[in-house]
Amino acid sequence: MSYRDYVIAAYAVFAIVLAWDFIAPRLDVRRQLRTAKLRAARAAARPDINELRRAPSE
Amino acid sequence: MHPLVRWFHQLGSPPYFDRFAARWAPVAHGLGVLVMAYGLWAALFQVPADYQQGDSFRILYIHVPSAWMSMFVFGLMAFYAAIALIWRIKLCEILAMACAPIGAAFTVITLATGSIWGKPMWGTWWDWDPRLTTELILLFLYFGVIGLYNAIEDRRSAARAAGLLAIVGVALLPVIRYSVVWWNSLHQGQTISLFGKSHMDPSMLPPLFAMIIATKLWFIGSLLMRARADNLRREAGKDWVLRLAGGAPERAR
Numbered sequence: 514m515s516y517r518d519y520v521i522a523a524y525a526v527f528a529i530v531l532a533w534d535f536i537a538p539r540l541d542v543r544r545q546l547r548t549a550k551l552r553a554a555r556a557a558a559r560p561d562i563n564e565l566r567r568a569p570s571e
Numbered sequence: 572m573h574p575l576v577r578w579f580h581q582l583g584s585p586p587y588f589d590r591f592a593a594r595w596a597p598v599a600h601g602l603g604v605l606v607m608a609y610g611l612w613a614a615l616f617q618v619p620a621d622y623q624q625g626d627s628f629r630i631l632y633i634h635v636p637s638a639w640m641s642m643f644v645f646g647l648m649a650f651y652a653a654i655a656l657i658w659r660i661k662l663c664e665i666l667a668m669a670c671a672p673i674g675a676a677f678t679v680i681t682l683a684t685g686s687i688w689g690k691p692m693w694g695t696w697w698d699w700d701p702r703l704t705t706e707l708i709l710l711f712l713y714f715g716v717i718g719l720y721n722a723i724e725d726r727r728s729a730a731r732a733a734g735l736l737a738i739v740g741v742a743l744l745p746v747i748r749y750s751v752v753w754w755n756s757l758h759q760g761q762t763i764s765l766f767g768k769s770h771m772d773p774s775m776l777p778p779l780f781a782m783i784i785a786t787k788l789w790f791i792g793s794l795l796m797r798a799r800a801d802n803l804r805r806e807a808g809k810d811w812v813l814r815l816a817g818g819a820p821e822r823a824r
């Protein structure tokens with residue numbers, strides 16, 4: 514008797530779980546770097562409160 | 572200072588570890604895939620079918636290496652957690668917590684492939700057999716470690732609490748290992764022994780050894796990648812992370 518379907522199902526589970534294990538951390542790294550980039554962009558757009566300047570005269 | 576000791580100290584530096592992980596994770600994954608490709612090809616097409624179990628025995632080539640990995644990774648996680656608790660090494664906390672999802676993935680594979688193998692051989696998908704039940708408890712322990720680590724906001728406190736659970740959970744490993752000896756079990760006894768005599772035809776062994784090596788290499792790649800992600804999360808806001816992300820460091824403005 515051939516158990517081909519059981520073998521295919523088992524190997525498919527193996528492939529799917531390992532594919533998730535491969536992709537998930539890479540997406541996480543990409544997300545962390547994107548978050549860092551957005552944080553840097555927000556910080557750059559914020560006015561520097563350490564710098565004191567006169568208001569432009571009217 | 573000895574170069575190996577210096578390298579070990581350097582590895583504790585978050586930016587250095589990030590570069591190390593980014594460089595070596597793809598190498599480990601690539602080697603793992605190569606060895607796995609040979610192992611899977613030989614397991615499916617080269618080795619002869621078992622005279623009793625027929626082709627269903629081919630599930631062994633993914634089930635057994637995954638089962639070994641599920642226990643090996645838990646032991647390693649507890650080892651890193653112990654180092655992190657004793658010497659407060661941040662990198663070991665990160666590595667311990669990076670082990671948990673990988674170990675859980677291998678445990679899921681073990682349980683699922685065992686269940687699929689069990690249906691044609693035992694006539695049932697599941698049985699509350701000592702080996703199956705203890706392996707399921709191992710999966711719950713992995714979920715416990717992952718859940719605890721994510722439930723506490725402070726990363727270092729979270730890693731210490733989850734690490735403690737990992738250390739306590741190590742007591743389960745010998746129970747899983749000897750469950751087929753201590754209790755009357757539906758699960759077969761030990762067939763393969765790395766150092767003793769294996770109850771398996773020698774022609775069936777090479778793909779198994781290939782898969783054992785392949786899963787180890789795969790684990791190294793995944794561990795480095797997951798540790799890198801956690802390292803970046805913990806270091807978010809530091810200049811080196813901003814530079815790496817392509818944003819200008821705040822202090823450089």
